[in-house]
Amino acid sequence: MTLLVLGLVLFLGVHSVSIAAPAWRDAQVALRGEKAWKGLYSLVSIAGFVLLVIGYGAARQSPIVLYTPPTWTRHLALLLMLPVFPLLIAAYMPGRIKAAVKHPFLVAVKLWATAHLLANGTLADVLLFGGFLAWAVADRISMKRRAQRPLPGAPERPMNDLIAVVVGLVIYGVFVTWLHRWLIGVQPLP
Structure with a gap:
């Protein structure tokens, strides 16, 4: 630990x-x-x-078990994870998504952390995902008080939103069906 x-x-x-x-x-x-x-x-x-x-x-x-989440929270976690990869990509592909969400990377981190806190209940999970969730919330609050540095990314184009959604959903599909098990050792699909 x-x-x-x-x-x-x-x-x-x-x-x-x-x-x-x-x-x-x-x-x-x-x-x-x-x-x-x-x-x-x-x-x-x-x-x-x-x-x-x-x-x-x-x-x-x-593992040190702090709580045992009900089975349905795993399904909720899969649903919450659905926009995570499109939001991560939208952070570097300026378009309507980035304009509407303002900070898509931080929203993605918050969704990722929340989904994993819902589905996992060990001390290590709470430290890891809770730490990232707290960091993302603090960073978002601080952004209201400080000047933003420009992020590197693609030029703004109408197709960026479509690219972010399609590529993000493909990555989500690959991650859920294969990559999560290979990297993390846990199969998220029942």
Whole structure:
């Protein structure tokens, strides 16, 4: 469990610098340069991600059950996951979806985390998915108070929404039928 917590602290911590200390982040970029900051940011992110993956995998070997979700919540989780991949893609494909949702990436993270909290009830699940949910909520609130940096992405085109939905749903289908089991070891379909 220690590796999971350490990984979450590193991964979500570095992703929270703009939330908690935007002036410090800007000072570091000014001092070190954009490329050096992004390099350091990436290294800490990767280290945190690796630790949380290893820690979550280890915690699943000896689960501490906090609650047992009813079976129907797995079906609800599958439904909540349906827009996640289209929203992730829409975050980088400007169009009507991005304009309507404003922050599709954060909405996708919130849906993903909520779906998994509904379907899983171990301490590791609550730490992992609850941590991401709390981070996404905090980030969305902070975005109302700080200037937004532009995200890299495709140019705005009318087809972007269609691309985001079609490609996102294809990824969802592949993930639900095969990739989730291969990567995570859990088959989401009954």
